[in-house]
Each structure stands twice: as C-alpha cells, then as structure tokens.
Amino acid sequence: MLAGRVLHQNIFVAGLRLSKALLKLEVNRRHAAIYRKFMSMPGMGGKKSKKKEYYGRKLVGYSMEQMFNVVSDVENYTSFVPFCKKSDVFLKLPTRMRANLEIGFPPVVERYTSDVTLERPTLVRAECTEGKLFDHLQTVWKFSPGMADNQQTCIIDFFVSFEFRSLLHSQLAHFFFNELVRQMENAFIQEVANRYGKASVKSRMLKNVHFNS
CATH class of the missing domain: 1.20.5 (Single alpha-helices involved in coiled-coils or other helix-helix interfaces)
Structure with a gap:
C-alpha cells in the first residue's frame, strides 16, 4: 500500500x-x-533599418549669428533640448568644444562624449565619441544667408545620422526617429525665439528628406 x-x-x-x-x-x-x-513589419530587420538619417533645409526669420549662438550653446542644452539630461562642457575653444552628454528617451539612455566643431557663424558639427549605444552619431547645422533684403533671416541645413550597435535599438528607433528629429529641430528654433523675440518672417521648409541607408 x-x-x-x-x-x-x-x-x-x-x-x-x-x-x-x-x-x-x-x-x-x-x-x-x-x-x-x-x-x-515594414522597415524592420535587415541592414537597411540600422542606420537612420535625416536632412532638412529651412528658411527662418533669424540671423546666422543668432542661430549659431543657440546651437553652439551646449552647456545649456538641458534647459531646452528634448531628452537631454546632462550637458557638461569640459573643453571650450573658439573652433572646438568637448562635452559629456546624457540623452534619455525610453527605451534608450546613452552617456557619451560629444566632439563639437565650430565655424562662426556658419557651422556647428557634433560627433559622438566614447559612447556605448551608438556605432555612429553625428549632427550638422549649417547656416547661410537668407533673403537678400532681410538680414534677420538665414537658411538652415540640418543633418542627423546615427546607427546603434544593437539591432534591437535600431528597430525601435524606426518608431520614434522622425518625431525625435522634428522635436529637436523645433526646440532650437523655439529657443532662438525665446532669446531674440519674434521671427522677422515665418519659417518655411525648403527641402525635407527622410531616408535610410
């Protein structure tokens, strides 16, 4: 039993x-x-989804100098750049800057060093170094004269390119990339308005291209 x-x-x-x-x-x-x-899902998987790039060209009602002053003001990015949690500048020269940045937008949090090239008042180029999430991250702002009869205008050429080390993060970026870039570009223009007042003319897009490579 x-x-x-x-x-x-x-x-x-x-x-x-x-x-x-x-x-x-x-x-x-x-x-x-x-x-x-x-x-x-469309755009998921494969090598084409890993790298994300954006290029936009816009006429704005602010001078080249005004736009340059805001975009190059890296130490104050935390006060107006979306998702920027930290921006500590540890090297500042007339033509070069280095800063430790932290960006956080779910599900991504990245801490990295940004190497910034400055050419007043025409260029601000930033590249990620010493980062863990990105194989490659670059943003480029170029400023050129706007309307011939209005010195308080300029043309912005804005370029963003990045590639995550992780395929999963690259796939997630497919969903938020366009909105993230739009918010970032608009945040800089809004900050110029906060500092210098109303635009002399209404901003208008001259060229707007989203593409993967």
Missing part, C-alpha cells in the same frame, strides 16, 4: 513537471510569434 502511494505521488510530480514544461514551451512559442510579427 505504501509502495502504491509513493508511485501515485511520483506520477503526480511527473505530471506537474510535464505541465510546467508544456506551459513554458507555449509561452516561448507565443513570444517567438510576437517577435516574428515585429520583425516582419
């Missing part, structure tokens, strides 16, 4: 373990199905 009871218990334990194993397999199967669906 004791042997029968032990046998019954062993069968019960074995059945319980089998049930748990089957449940785990079902959960894994469902997760795999969700992942396959995620990967099959």
Whole structure:
C-alpha cells in the first residue's frame, strides 16, 4: 500500500513537471510569434533599418549669428533640448568644444562624449565619441544667408545620422526617429525665439528628406 502511494505521488510530480514544461514551451512559442510579427513589419530587420538619417533645409526669420549662438550653446542644452539630461562642457575653444552628454528617451539612455566643431557663424558639427549605444552619431547645422533684403533671416541645413550597435535599438528607433528629429529641430528654433523675440518672417521648409541607408 505504501509502495502504491509513493508511485501515485511520483506520477503526480511527473505530471506537474510535464505541465510546467508544456506551459513554458507555449509561452516561448507565443513570444517567438510576437517577435516574428515585429520583425516582419515594414522597415524592420535587415541592414537597411540600422542606420537612420535625416536632412532638412529651412528658411527662418533669424540671423546666422543668432542661430549659431543657440546651437553652439551646449552647456545649456538641458534647459531646452528634448531628452537631454546632462550637458557638461569640459573643453571650450573658439573652433572646438568637448562635452559629456546624457540623452534619455525610453527605451534608450546613452552617456557619451560629444566632439563639437565650430565655424562662426556658419557651422556647428557634433560627433559622438566614447559612447556605448551608438556605432555612429553625428549632427550638422549649417547656416547661410537668407533673403537678400532681410538680414534677420538665414537658411538652415540640418543633418542627423546615427546607427546603434544593437539591432534591437535600431528597430525601435524606426518608431520614434522622425518625431525625435522634428522635436529637436523645433526646440532650437523655439529657443532662438525665446532669446531674440519674434521671427522677422515665418519659417518655411525648403527641402525635407527622410531616408535610410
């Protein structure tokens, strides 16, 4: 009778373990199905989705000098640049700047060193160095004369290019990239308005291209 009871218990334990194993397999199967669906969405998977780039050209109602002053004001990025949590400048020269930055927009948080090239009042170029998430990150602002009869205008050429080390982060970037770039570009122009007042003319897009490579 004791042997029968032990046998019954062993069968019960074995059945319980089998049930748990089957449940785990079902959960894994469902997760795999969700992942396959995620990967099959337009623009997901493959090498083309890893690198994201944006180029825009815009006429604004502020001078080249005014735009340059705001874009090159890296130490104050935390006060007006979306998702910028830290901006500590540790090297500042007339033509070069280095700063430790931290950006955070779910699910990405990155701390890196930004090497900034300055050519007053025509160029601000920043490149990520010593970062963990990005293989490559570059932003370029170029400023050129605007309307011939209005010195308080200029043309902005704005370029952003980045590539994550992680394929997963690259795939997630597919969803937020365009909105992130739009917010960042608008934040700089809004900061110029806060500092220098109303624009002399209404901003208008001259060229706007989103593309992957």
